[in-house]
Amino acid sequence: MATDETAVEGTGETVGEARWAATRELERRYPGLDKEAIDFQTLSEGERGLMGVGREPARVLARLLTLPSPAADEAARAARPAPPREERRPRSHPKQRPAASLLPTAEGPTADRVAELLNAICGGIGLETTVHVGQGEHGLVATVEGDDLGLLIGKHGHTIDAVQYLVNATVLRGEENAAPIVVDAQDYRRRREAVLRDTAERAVQEMLATGQPVSLEPMSSAERKVVHLVLQDHPQVETESGGREPNRCVVIRPRTDA
Secondary structure, three states: OOOOOOEEEEEEOOHHHHHHHHHHHHHHHOOOOOHHHEEEEEEEOOEOOEOOEOOEOEEEEEEEOOOOOHHHHHHHHHHOOOOOOOOOOOOOOOOOOOHHHHOOEOOOHHHHHHHHHHHHHHHHOOOOEEEEEEEOOOOEEEEEEEOOOHHHHOHHHHHHHHHHHHHHHHHOOOOOOOOOOEEEEOOHHHHHHHHHHHHHHHHHHHHHHHOOOEEOOOOOHHHHHHHHHHHOOOOOEEEEEEOOOOOOEEEEEEOOOO
């Protein structure tokens, strides 16, 4: 654990995310810091657990070796934009259903098969759940609702991604050009996409500062697609997938045609 203001502990689903979290906290304390002056020590690489059970986050200790000069610190604080004014929003009722489940209810044999299969899977791993199959913009969205859904989601969403693959392979077998079925729980898909967007933007800043390619943590093909789409129109960077499964990742590098 950190024992002074120049050292912080960061946690995340991966070592990379833990490093980002620790770096952001140090930047909050010392706006003018030099990122090259941060020393990282990996305390734990995390544990995936079995089907999401027994998972532990990755932990990293980040220590700032050289404090920024007072002038640099003041300049960074002065350049920092004022935080946007927050609007008060009414609190959601604890029993309010997730936004995805507010989609128009889908009807028909395909929706019935999706709900039946998901209920069977959840029951098989000991979860008491209900399934709402809605009609989304690009196809069916099956939202699983209940308690302790971390078991269904799993670390990095590996379990829910596997369940989604199984649902698509089973329900859409033999159907050509069918829109893929999305399986969601606890708004995981939206929250994970927000994390991926934030990770991509921070990696771009690191690449622009160093001029060197930046490799993100290993991701599923669906998550890599999110990062590629987020950065596809960026004027200064381009992305590509590198490595081999299951360790394929997104590499962000300077745009060659810039």
